[in-house]
Structure formats: C-alpha cells, structure tokens
Amino acid sequence: MVDGSSPPRLDEEQGVPSEASGQRPAIRTILLVIVALVLAGWALQAMSSVFVPLVASIMIALAVMPVRDWVQRKVSRRFGWVGVVAAMTLLLLVVGLFFGALWLAAQQVIAQVPGGTEQITQVIEQAMPQEEAEAQGGTEAQPPQGDAGSSLPLGLPSAVAEPGASAQVSQAGQGSGGEAAGGLASRFGDTLVSVLTRVAKTLLGSAVGIVSALVVIFFLTLLILIESRDWGRKISTITHWRTEWRLTESAEVIAQKVRAYLLIRGVLGLATAALYGLWLWFFGAGLIFVWALLTFLLNFIPTVGSIIAGLLPVIYVVATQDLGTAVAVGAGLLVIEQVMGNFIDPKVSGNRISVSPLVVLVGLLFWSWIWGIPGALLAAPVTVALVVLGAHVPILRPWALLLSDRTDMEGLTEATRPK
Numbered sequence: 001m002v003d004g005s006s007p008p009r010l011d012e013e014q015g016v017p018s019e020a021s022g023q024r025p026a027i028r029t030i031l032l033v034i035v036a037l038v039l040a041g042w043a044l045q046a047m048s049s050v051f052v053p054l055v056a057s058i059m060i061a062l063a064v065m066p067v068r069d070w071v072q073r074k075v076s077r078r079f080g081w082v083g084v085v086a087a088m089t090l091l092l093l094v095v096g097l098f099f100g101a102l103w104l105a106a107q108q109v110i111a112q113v114p115g116g117t118e119q120i121t122q123v124i125e126q127a128m129p130q131e132e133a134e135a136q137g138g139t140e141a142q143p144p145q146g147d148a149g150s151s152l153p154l155g156l157p158s159a160v161a162e163p164g165a166s167a168q169v170s171q172a173g174q175g176s177g178g179e180a181a182g183g184l185a186s187r188f189g190d191t192l193v194s195v196l197t198r199v200a201k202t203l204l205g206s207a208v209g210i211v212s213a214l215v216v217i218f219f220l221t222l223l224i225l226i227e228s229r230d231w232g233r234k235i236s237t238i239t240h241w242r243t244e245w246r247l248t249e250s251a252e253v254i255a256q257k258v259r260a261y262l263l264i265r266g267v268l269g270l271a272t273a274a275l276y277g278l279w280l281w282f283f284g285a286g287l288i289f290v291w292a293l294l295t296f297l298l299n300f301i302p303t304v305g306s307i308i309a310g311l312l313p314v315i316y317v318v319a320t321q322d323l324g325t326a327v328a329v330g331a332g333l334l335v336i337e338q339v340m341g342n343f344i345d346p347k348v349s350g351n352r353i354s355v356s357p358l359v360v361l362v363g364l365l366f367w368s369w370i371w372g373i374p375g376a377l378l379a380a381p382v383t384v385a386l387v388v389l390g391a392h393v394p395i396l397r398p399w400a401l402l403l404s405d406r407t408d409m410e411g412l413t414e415a416t417r418p419k
Contacts, residue, residue, distance in 0.1 A: 033399075045370045052374045053213055057220035059381050061228070062255045063262050064091055068225055084225045091221065105290045246392040252418045253388045258381050260352040268348065269299030272306075272340050276313070279332045283325055285317050301376045302360045306337050354415035355383055356405045391416040 044051055064087040072083035235247055273292040280288050291313040298305030310333045317326040355363075363383040367375035383403065390400030391412050406412045 041366065041370050048371050052371050052378075053216045053220060055378055055382060056374065057217050057224055059258055059378065060091065060217070060221045061224040062258045064088075064221075065225065065228070065255065066259070084222070087225055088222055091218075101293050105287075105293050108287050108290050249418060250389050250392045253392075253416055254385045256419055257353060257384045257388065261381060261384060264345075264348055264352065265300050268340060268345060269296040271344075272296070272299060272309075272336065275336045275340075276309070276333060279336065280313055280317075280329065283317070283329050284321075285313060285329065286320060287313075287316065291316075300380075302357075302364050302380055304364060304376070306341060310334065310337055353380075353384060354404050354406065354412075355380070355387055356403065359383060359403045388416050 067090050068083035068087040070083070071086045072080045075082050232248070232251075239247065273295040276295045277288050277292040280291060285291075291309075294312060295309040298309040301308075310330070314326050314330040314333065317329050360380055360383060364376060364379040367379040367382060369375070371378070387400050387403045390396035390403070397409065397412065400416075401407075401409065401412050404412055404415065406415055
C-alpha cells in the first residue's frame with residue numbers, strides 16, 4: 001500500500017484479527033462457557049432438593065434482614081436475639097396473610113361448585129383412597145361401576161354422584177331442550193368439579209413434600225439470620241483483604257437489589273391486581289378476588305406471569321358470559337398491563353435491578369427448566385445476584401456486562417455499587 005500500512009494479520013486458528021485476540025473472548029472460549037453452563041444446569045437440576053430451599057432461604061433472609069438490624073440497633077447487645085425474633089415474626093405474618101388469602105380464594109371457587117363444600121369433601125374423599133392404592137400397590141384404583149347402560153357426565157367418580165343420578169342423566173338425554181336450558185354455566189360447573197378432582201389428587205400426593213420444604217426453608221432462614229455476621233468474620237479471616245472487599249460489597253449490593261426487586265414487584269403487583277379487580281367487577285365477572293390474587297402472585301414471574309394473569313380471567317368470562325364481553329375484558333386488561341409494564345415499571349425500577357429485560361426472560365426459561373415453578377419465582381433475584389457477583393470479579397466483568405442493561409464498564413460499575 002502507498003502509506004506503508006498493512007491490514008491486521010488474521011490469526012489462523014481463531015479467524016479473527018490478532019489485535020483483538022487479547023481483548024475479546026475467543027469463539028472457543030464462548031463455546032466452552034456455554035458447555036459449562038449446560039453441565040452446571042444439569043447438576044443444579046439433579047440437586048434441586050438441596051439448592052432450591054437454600055437459595056430461597058437466602059433470598060428471604062436478605063428481604064427481612066433490615067428488620068433484624070433495625071431492632072438490634074434499638075436494643076442492647078444482650079438482647080440482640082430480639083431482632084431475629086422480630087424478623088421471623090414478620091416472615092410468619094406474611095406467610096399467614098398469604099395462606100389466608102389462598103383460603104378466601106378457595107372459598108370463592110367452592111361457591112361456584114354445584115353442591116358447595118359437601119361436593120368438594122366428596123371429591124377429596126374419593127381422591128384419597130386412590131392415592132393410597134397407587135402408592136402401595138402401584139395399580140390404579142378403579143371407580144365402582146354403576147348400572148348397565150348408565151354413565152356419569154364428564155367421567156366423574158361415581159362416589160360424587162347422588163342416588164338416582166343415572167335416571168337423571170337418562171332423562172336429561174331424552175330432550176335437547178333441557179340441555180339448552182342448562183346452558184354453558186352447568187357445563188362449566190361440571191368441568192370445575194372434574195378439575196378440582198384432579199387438583200385434590202395432586203395436592204394430596206405432594207402435600208408432604210410441600211410442608212417439608214416450607215419447614216426446611218423456615219429453619220434455614222432462621223439460621224442464616226443468626227449466623228450471618230459470624231460467617232462474615234470467617235470470610236474476612238480466611239481471605240485476602242481485596243477478595244474480602246469484593247465479597248462484602250457484592251453481598252451488600254445483592255441484598256439491596258433483591259430487597260428493591262421484591263418491594264417493586266409487590267407494590268406493582270398490588271396496583272395491577274386492584275386495577276384488574278375493578279375492571280372485572282365493572283363487567284360483572286365472578287371470582288374477582290381469585291383473579292386479583294393470581295395477578296399479584298404471578299407478577300413475581302417476569303413477562304410470562306403477566307400473560308397468564310391476563311388470559312385466565314378472559315377464558316373464564318368466555319365460559320360464563322359471552323365472547324363480546326370477553327373481548328372487552330381482554331382489551332382492558334391488555335391496556336392495564338401495557339401501562340404498568342412498559343411505562344410505570346421502568347420508571348419505578350430505574351437502575352435498581354440493572355438486568356437486561358431479554359436476559360430476565362432467558363433466565364426465566366433457564367431457571368424454570370432447572371427448578372420448575374420455584375425456579376420461575378427465583379429467576380430474577382438469582383440473575384441479579386449473578387450480575388453483581390460478576391461485576392466484582394475482574395475476569396467475569398465482560399459476562400456481567402452482557403447480562404446487565406448497561407453498555408459500558410463505567411455504567412456497570414456505577415449500577416453495582418452500594419447505595
């Protein structure tokens with residue numbers, strides 16, 4: 001060339017300019033990282049019974065830790081245990097309110113079932129022997145057969161049917177006018193009973209596991225609150241001062257961001273649930289408290305949760321009212337979700353989370369694959385923790401930048417500093 005300059009030499013193995021070989025991660029390194037992530041995912045999935053309670057306990061402890069610290073500052077060191085008691089009392093209060101809300105929602109659902117509480121009791125009684133038979137003998141219990149030629153609607157267990165149900169079904173089948181008079185509401189009630197039968201069987205089969213997991217999470221959270229300061233001293237003793245600084249600051253930033261995330265999701269969830277409830281009430285939809293509660297809970301699952309929270313009440317309105325009303329309900333819920341998700345949420349969140357929305361959605365899919373529903377709930381906090389930890393480890397900072405919502409290292413540093 002005239003000016004004596006030459007194009008940058010291409011590395012034969014990598015196929016990229018050699019000037020960038022020390023600055024950008026090579027393709028081989030990226031592929032190795034992807035393989036390592038997949039292997040780590042399989043390991044986490046295999047040990048989900050250990051990691052899910054542990055991670056959930058850490059996140060819960062970070063959420064209630066300010067209550068412990070505030071109380072301990074108000075009392076003498078001798079009564080420092082009062083702070084732990086206050087934090088755990090708050091946790092039990094929140095859990096109690098949650099299950100109380102679930103009980104109220106269940107009462108609304110039961111009120112929609114033909115036969116009410118008595119019908120649900122029969123469904124549960126029918127489900128219990130079958131679960132025990134499957135657990136002991138491995139064979140499925142067969143429902144008792146009725147008279148020849150008789151059949152039950154929607155394949156319901158015969159124990160649910162009242163005496164003379166076969167005759168009633170036969171009479172109902174003689175005239176199509178009776179079925180039309182029953183309308184869509186009758187079929188919806190029968191379908192609801194059938195669904196409740198399956199739900200009762202599932203809950204009875206997994207009740208022991210759910211209770212055991214809650215007990216383990218409770219005691220892990222208690223021990224983390226008691227020993228967190230001792231573990232901080234141990235880490236400072238066995239690590240270099242620079243490593244200690246990174247770990248200490250990372251823990252502080254993670255705690256702040258997790259608390260901010262939970263607070264934002266909770267407040268926005270309550271506001272969205274209230275708006276959903278008012279809109280459904282305006283159109284005379286039933287089970288308003290159920291839909292509001294589901295909206296609040298699903299708000300903690302990014303993106304997918306809001307879609308499910310909007311679709312379920314629309315489907316219910318289609319089944320109980322008419323298509324035109326369902327379209328109007330769906331349009332209103334879509335407007336509410338767009339305003340809350342695309343305008344208010346970014347304004348409120350700001351730089352408190354510092355994670356790319358695309359990464360949050362990918363993280364939701366990843367952690368849901370590994371841990372199921374608990375993984376969906378823990379996806380955003382765990383992703384936030386990974387971004388903060390990566391930002392404080394020099395070798396991981398490029399990967400932390402890719403996961404964050406920032407475009408340069410200065411922005412990443414600013415977003416992951418303690419406030």
